[in-house]
Amino acid sequence: MGKNPLSFRRTISRRRNNRKVVPPENSAIEIVPTTKNDDVAGTSASKGKKKMGGARLWMKFDKFGQSELIEWDKSAIIKRVGIPARDLRILGPVFSQSSNILARERAMVVNLEFIKAIVTAEEVLLLDPLRQEVLPFVDQLRQQLPQKSQGMNKAGHVDDRDSKQHPTEVQWARTPEPVEGEQQELPFEFQVLEIALEVVCSYLDSNVAELEKHAYPVLDDLARNVSTKNLKRVRSLKSNLTRLLARVQKVRDEIEHLLDDNEDMAHLYLTRKLIQYQQSEALLNSAASNSIVATPHALHRNSSYRSGSMMTSNYWDDDVEDLEMLLEAYFMQLDGTRNKILSGAGMVGVVEKVLIMLPC
Secondary structure: OOOOHHHHHHHHHHHHHHHOOOOOOOOOOOOOOHHHHHHHHHHHHHHHHHHHHOOEEEEEEEOOOOEEEEEEOHHHHHHHHOOOHHHHHHOOHHHOOOOEEEEOOOOEEEEEOOEEEEEOOOEEEEEOOOOOOOHHHHHHHHHHHHHHHHHHHHOOOOOHHHOOOOHHHHHHHOOOOOOOOOOOOOOHHHHHHHHHHHHHHHHHHHHHHHHHHHHHHHHHHHHHOOOHHHHHHHHHHHHHHHHHHHHHHHHHHHHHHHHOOHHHHHHOOHHHHHHHHHHHHHHHHHHHHOOOOOOHHHHHHHHHHHHHHHHHHHHHHHOOHHHHHHHHHHHHHHHHHHHHHHOOOOHHHHHHHHHHHOOO
């Protein structure tokens, strides 16, 4: 109180000087030497660690069921399949509880329960293939893809391995001609999607059956002895059923969303888009290899190609029947699983009725 204002200012200035030391302009102290280089080196090392840590384990399957384990980072995946980075986030842990089937220009992004995959017209990239839940899907791909590829070759499709010897001829021969009454083999991307839906639906059905198996003994115990322990078991059962119902509902809603939009289903035809691209490439190569004055044989070939391509394109753009039938089959299966849980005689209804009759 008795100090004058000047002494108070000097005290404040001393405290400020103790907090932050500013070297004079002509001082010999160097501020930027080794410490900054060390920081830069540390930062680059940490970035390198982050970059190395970004690599994840993938399993690549081709059309013939041949598999290979590879570690890829995000940039390698994006470059390989041509999808935006946000699609990889959908396959990450943040969206692990969601269900998505997304169509991109060259790929289909599949996020169904534990199956996280990127499907193209020629290969499948499966994320975290060694997880216990994913192993049945891996086994089914190894079993079914070779059989389906043999069926396609018998149906008249050209083996991709022959395209290296006669690329132009293969491009022309690949154009499918739909025949009325003939059952066409599903394209590769839908074969993979069918296997994924089959595995996921079987997994959800088995979970419902397992809960049903344990539900009735729990309810019987509660009927014989109304105790706090038995009430907790019933409430835990109800919570498990509610979570399972939500998982079934998410997969069902995603399939229903696709069924309601023919345009979205048409975008999933990756083989169709690949063939159209190959046809256009073959036409350009054929035009470039010929002279300006085309021979009658070349003119006939080009004109027949254009007419066939237009007919095939119009047929394909309006036809999503095979995919629609595939999705409807699994939609009905999931709907049955959902109704089993929701119905009055289902598990949630029984548990809720019991809890309503009992005091809280």
